[in-house]
Amino acid sequence: MRDSPPKNHDESGVVVRSTGSWYDVDVSGEKVSCRVRGKFRLAGVNQTNPVVVGDRVGLQMQEDGTGVIVSIEDRFNCISRRAAGRKVGKEQVIVANVDTAWIIQSVLLPKLNPGFIDRFIAMTDLYHIPVGVVINKCDLIDEKIADAISFWSDLYKGIGYPVIHTSASTGEGVDTFAAELKNKTSAIVGPSGVGKSSLLNRIQPELGLRVGDVSLRTQKGMHTTTFAALYPLSFGGYVVDTPGLREYGLIDIEPETLSHHFVEFESFSDACKFPNCTHDHEPECRVKEAVESNEVSVERYESYLNMLFSLKQGEKDVGR
Numbered sequence: 223m224r225d226s227p228p229k230n231h232d233e234s235g236v237v238v239r240s241t242g243s244w245y246d247v248d249v250s251g252e253k254v255s256c257r258v259r260g261k262f263r264l265a266g267v268n269q270t271n272p273v274v275v276g277d278r279v280g281l282q283m284q285e286d287g288t289g290v291i292v293s294i295e296d297r298f299n300c301i302s303r304r305a306a307g308r309k310v311g312k313e314q315v316i317v318a319n320v321d322t323a324w325i326i327q328s329v330l331l332p333k334l335n336p337g338f339i340d341r342f343i344a345m346t347d348l349y350h351i352p353v354g355v356v357i358n359k360c361d362l363i364d365e366k367i368a369d370a371i372s373f374w375s376d377l378y379k380g381i382g383y384p385v386i387h388t389s390a391s392t393g394e395g396v397d398t399f400a401a402e403l404k405n406k407t408s409a410i411v412g413p414s415g416v417g418k419s420s421l422l423n424r425i426q427p428e429l430g431l432r433v434g435d436v437s438l439r440t441q442k443g444m445h446t447t448t449f450a451a452l453y454p455l456s457f458g459g460y461v462v463d464t465p466g467l468r469e470y471g472l473i474d475i476e477p478e479t480l481s482h483h484f485v486e487f488e489s490f491s492d493a494c495k496f497p498n499c500t501h502d503h504e505p506e507c508r509v510k511e512a513v514e515s516n517e518v519s520v521e522r523y524e525s526y527l528n529m530l531f532s533l534k535q536g537e538k539d540v541g542r
């Protein structure tokens with residue numbers, strides 16, 4: 223913070239909710255309603271919103287029990303998205319200071335979507351946020367889909383991402399997932415209907431998150447879903463419910479650097495003939511050779527080509 227007033231704050235805490243003009247700040251377990259003093263400007267960052275969920279802030283307590291946010295600690299990372307259009311410089315930060323992110327998918331209803339996983343993995347890699355995959359509704363696995371689920375599970379494990387199989391219905395894997403959330407701030411992302419709320423309720427029933435909402439109703443009920451909320455976990459840590467991340471038109475990567483965010487391509491791309499090879503049409507591409515020799519999975523490579531195509535089109539909404 224450069225432009226902040228003198229730092230004579232008397233409390234500090236974490237922003238857990240934002241309504242636009244008021245912020246809920248968790249101060250040692252107690253929620254304090256706060257406003258922001260004056261206009262904050264973060265050095266070198268052009269952002270639409272000065273204070274976001276996840277920010278660690280300094281407060282001055284008022285006589286009426288509310289607080290005034292007078293300082294913001296430097297963020298160690300953030301998840302943000304850009305206003306539509308390539309040229310727009312404004313960045314909307316959705317959540318700051320996330321330790322980890324979990325992509326929730328279900329085996330059926332809706333069926334597992336590797337394109338979603340790959341896009342989100344690339345995005346979290348861009349922001350240096352560790353990421354894992356939760357495959358939920360495993361109680362619905364039958365012999366028809368068992369092989370496919372094992373295939374995807376092995377694929378992501380094989381390239382180094384943790385994969386947890388869960389069922390919010392039977393409780394399978396839920397303790398394993400809960401253990402991963404402990405003492406961390408974890409962003410929970412995934413398409414509607416995969417069981418995010420059900421899993422979190424199973425882990426901590428007091429959260430009382432609404433389950434089974436159709437997205438139409440959610441949009442109506444929530445009004446402003448662009449701001450995240452942090453929910454404290456009784457065993458330590460926070461989970462971040464980020465409805466805005468479901469439709470993550472988030473990726474803002476140059477086509478030439480997209481492959482840097484496909485971790486298993488890295489060891490081959492150095493050997494490509496052209497240093498800026500996009501592993502698409504270029505000759506003597508070591509990544510393409512690795513696909514042919516099954517050292518890189520053809521599914522991930524196709525996912526990469528889809529994203530590359532979208533980025534070349536200048537779209538922010540990558541893939542399908």
Ligand SMILES: Nc1nc2c(ncn2[C@@H]2O[C@H](COP(=O)(O)OP(=O)(O)O)[C@@H](O)[C@H]2O)c(=O)[nH]1
Pocket residue numbers: 358359360361362388389390391392412413414415416417418419420421432433434435
């Ligand atoms: N069979 C089965 N159904 C589940 C499971 N988890 C959630 N569901 C159901 O899936 C639907 C969507 O769940 P919800 O938690 O609202 O998903 P969200 O949109 O990702 O938060 C609801 O009807 C849940 O009862 C599970 O593990 N197994």
Ligand SMILES: [Mg+2]
Pocket residue numbers: 418419420431432433434
């Ligand atoms: Mg939900």
Ligand SMILES: [Zn+2]
Pocket residue numbers: 491494495499500501502504506507508509510
């Ligand atoms: Zn190449």
